Amino acid sequence: MRFPSSTAFALLGAGLIAISFGLARFAFGLFVPPIRADLSLSPHVIGIIGALPLISFALASVVAPWCADRRGARNTAMASGVFGVVGLALISQSAGALSLGLGVFACGICTGLMMPALTAAMQALVRRSMHGRVSSVMNAGTSVGVMVAVPTVLFLAGAWRYTYASFAVLALIGVFATWFFLPSVSRVMPSNAAPPPAISALQWWRLLRLSIFGFMMGFVSAAYWIFAPDLVVNLGEMSSDSTAWLWLGVGVAGLGGAVVADLADRNNPPITQALMLMMLAASLALLAASPDNLPLAAFSALVFGLAYMSLTGLYLMTGIRLLPGRLSMGPVLPFMAVSLGQAAGSPVVGMLVGQVGYADAFGFFCAIGIVVAMFSPLYPRYLEQEPEEETEDETGLQAAYDYQLQNEEGEPYRYKRMSKH
Template sequence: MTPALRIGATGFGLIAVCYGFARFAFGLFLPQIRSDLGLSASLAGVISGGAFAAYCVAIIVSARCSERFGARIVAVAAAAVATAGLVGIAVCTSPVWLAVFVILAGTSTGLASPPLAEAVSYAVAPARRDLTNTIINAGTSAGVALSGPFALGLGEQWRLVFMIFAATAAALGVASYLALPARGSKNGRIDGLGMPPLHANLLRLVAASFLMGAASTALWSFGGEIAQARLDWSTRLTGMLWIAIGAAGILGAAAGWLVARLGINTVHRLFLVALVASIGMTGLAFTTPTLTLVGGALFGAAYVMLTGVYLVWGTTTLPDRPGTGLMAGFLTIAVGQTAGAPLFGVLMSQLSLQAAVLVFAGLGVTPGLFWFRAVTD
């Protein structure tokens, strides 16, 4: 098995578990969790925002540790943290403990991405790196899509579902230990581990990814709530929305291929339009079951494609420090999500769901104001 295939397959699985199960499945099962534990919409938004905040801290730590200690140990740590957080969610009995374990599970996502970028840079030929990275990134969609059938079949037994997710995370920890190189792109050296110079390209990346991250929380954190409010869907039926989001998101694996042919800026703006359309189709009052599922599919494809764009944007800007280049975009996506989730919850509680959806659809347009330029500008 070639390094690209071995690392790509293992990374795809680890990202599926950490993002699809440990981070985004909370939004799918939120209505049933709220019913069982007595959560308000505002508190649910704060918990979601806390998980995104934990991601922000973790991805900074992970980028530095991946450069210093290598890819394998950090990836295994990500799987271990995901396992612990998912077990905790499954057994918690109060909103306080739920918050603790949702935040712990969310930490695993920040830990997972940088070591995989380091592993790709260290072991995969340059011509295959963008494609391998974006295939790994598309694992998010596989995890989201796989969580949907669990909601359809075991929607009310969310504790059992999270225990199954935990067992899967543990298995991916073993796979990461066996498949990933011990070293990262810097071969274990610790020189130059500070933040990179504030290149104009990075500043534009930070602005764009922050705004996209904030807009995306409309569905990632409140997709289940929206489907319940608009269509009176149960957690089981909402599983169909998650399947649509995840299945279409697999298209995001083509981000590296599309960027190579159309350019970062064209792909960026095309899929921002798709993101805005998806929020409107799913969340506005005129939605129907068909529109909701189509909007969910559009959202999945747009979100994973956009994160792939930001991945290539960052690693192209910092080719010698791929973990840090990835961190620049992914960290600020999560910062945007940290701000966006509580804001959406407050708007929904204090104004209306319609107002919250309109504000966040408008927010999705704004990243297009920022563009990628050659690293030499």
């Protein structure tokens, strides 16, 4: 067993996020046109199926902190990988809406378990001052996964079954990497360490506001993730393989989201959120206005990718800052809110597409995004605290992690109480 450094852990986490979020979850929209054609599915049915992984993500997120705390980071991440392998394999062999729905549902469980597992491992392996930056790098792994899916559409047009089978193989490799590199630590406490302090009313109030913004952002973004490729194929009459350029734009621009989120975290989160929500809304309007113009459609994907990844990274770090002693829980609430928003938005946009068409449906979601951006001054700010100060509870918890890590490495444990700064 070899434990990675902070940089190596960030890269490993980005790779696992690329598989669980990029391939198992967000790549689905890229393959909606050929899947719809092969399985004869209506837009409304696709909208419902597109909501299933978001629902399962939310359900898995409820139990994920408990799994990470009690079963350990390694076991939770491996369970996530197994669900990913099963889900991707089911999609590759799906014969209708039921089997396809079961596959994407399993992929949603994969995504729901992965981030809490990685944040639990991060608390054991990464210095506290680096948590925000490492989280941003890991979150950017979604863009990497999306970009990995692009060549399969460009060079294997129509071969979506073989593509998903190859994704399942990559997920299996991720399971072995998890077993080899991640520690099997859990949040056990030494006898002289008190449990984390109760979440205050002020923290709950700020978490609620954060979750509302996450829900609404997820609601608006569902239109692009699920129906953007379908829009350019059916409304713009482009070929199915040309939609790969959309996801390439989303992936490339999404890598910049890690930088933007880190800057926003250190400067003015409300203003950054307002700007990125306006960009998100603009990407919907631009795509609906020019579905037959590939350069403009690809530019809308760049705008969407930067805005979406910046917002999810910002929400992730805000959750960590608001609950500094509960790393397996802090990122869960905003991510679950985003997922619930996407689950609610996906069938709504599918229904609107069937009733009023793609352009009007995207315009409606664009308007919602602009309205939400206007409320950004209510975005929660962090609790006032010394960023590098360690409490007695955090010291005890870190000692517990050190104890397990040293046991796994076969070294004797020497508990030394750290003093306050």
